[in-house]
Amino acid sequence: MCRLVNPSRLILTLVIFNLLLEPTLENGLRELTPVTYEEKGLANIKSSTPSVTRSPHRKLLNHQEVKEKEKEKEEVVEPNRIWSEKCSKSDIVISQGATEALPNGIPTYTVEIMNVCISGCDISAIHLTCGWFSSARLVNPRVFKRLRFDDCLVNEGKPLVNGRTLSFQYANTFRYPLSVSSLSC
Secondary structure (H helix, E strand, O other), X not given: OOOOOXXXXXXXXXXXXXHHHHHHHHOOOOOOOOOOOOOOOOOOOOOOOOOOOOXXXXXXXXXXXXXXXXXXXXXXXXXXXXXXXXXXXXXXXXEEEEEOOOOOOOOEEEEEEEEOOOOOOOEEEEEEEOOOOOOOOOOOOOOEEEEEOOEEEEHHHOOEOOOOEEEEEEEOOOOOOOEEEEEEO
């Protein structure tokens, strides 16, 4: 069955719709101005939606000024390049692995210290953090030597040529964590 709509209700709905839509049609959809119900003579109707206000203080960006500011920033800040001329701690790679234990059962470890400098640099004065490094097996001091607590010198401070690897073995009940503390390019 089809239900008929009350004609007076339909007319009232159309009048209200027309009053609310009128500002949009007058301005050709270019500019919306908030219209209160009081201005249209409908003071007894409460609005549940917030009104939109325009901000006269807002302005468009000047693209030329933005480009100039970006150029100033580019001149001041130098990017961090992957292919830098200088060497860094990350150019020395240290790897350790367990090897066959001594006859008396003390574990041994093989250490490899590699120069992997991408720019082809020779790195000297390589110092490692090494705690109280000691070994039950003699380590050649020309290759690796503890100078004091947490400071060990590699290759007597001489340059480790690019692409070369130094290796040595030590014996201790535990593995020493070794990492680069300083170096010279």
